[in-house]
Amino acid sequence: MSDPQSKVSKELEPWSHLNGKVVLITGASSGSAARRLDLLISVCDLINAQYSETPRAVALELDVTAEPQAVEAAIQKAWSAFGQIDVLINNAGLRGSASSAMKITKEQWEHVLKVNLYGAWICSKYVALQMKASKVEGSIINISSISGLSRVQSTGSVAYSSSKAGMHALTSVMALELGAYNIRVNTIAPSIFRSEITEELLNQKWFLGVVNKIVPLPYHKSTIETAFLPLIQYLIDDSSKYVTGNIFIVDGGSSLAGVPLYSSL
Secondary structure (H helix, E strand, O other), rough: OOOHHHHHHHHOOOHOOOOOOOOEOOOOOOOOHHHHHHHHHHHHHHHHOOOOOOOOOOOOOOOOOHHHHHHHHHHHHHHHHHHOOEEEOOOOOOOOOOOOOOOOOOOHHHHHHHHHHHHHHHHHHHHHHHHHHOOOOOOOEEEEOOOHHHOOOOOOOHHHHHHHHHHHHHHHHHHHHHHHOOOOEEEEEEOOEEOOOOOOHHHHHHHHHHHHOOOOOOOOHHHHHHHHHHHHHHHOOOOOOOOOOOEEEEOOHHHOOOOOOOOOO
16 A cells, blocks of 8 residues: 555655656766776665666766767767666866966866866767657756856856856757757756865854855755755656756855855856
């Protein structure tokens, strides 16, 4: 006999039950290249150990800054692993060194733009081509930052902010172009949330003092699970089939004040 509470939850929030969806996530690990891959493989093994029938998770080595042919081959390998991809989450990204527009080097600029913007475009391109060919009504979700918003800028982030603003434009244009194939494209623009990257900063009294004065909601207490995972689940689910071309700001209202707080992405 099914649990009545679970049945009601499934009816009211279908996006909390994503059975059957195949999701490709870039930038799913951190640290040095070798340690990243080992960690990702371990996580996949842990997930698969819970299911005896078929694999539920596969680790794939993909350099989002690679030449198009290499990215296309990696996307094809990911597609073949499960027979299709329903959702792409462009999560790979970096902030880069803090440097002014007059001091940043060509190499620093190109590195940030290539990871954050080129990477999102090239992965989206080849996943979208596969979706179109296979008539998969898919979802592309870009993980950006409030630094890409015109009202939230800070010195020393010329490459990072430009790459995230570019991602917002990429989202809008691809949403226009891919709608004909029932492929939707959206972006989530978060501010700081609690993670291993931001833990030290969020424990600083001076920083919390600033945050508590200008941010309407205590978003800095949120983790990735509570900050925007429910939104990601919604954008994965078919409930969002009529939602595309949006920039979803998840920042506790911090961008309303127009005071820049460094994003953790």
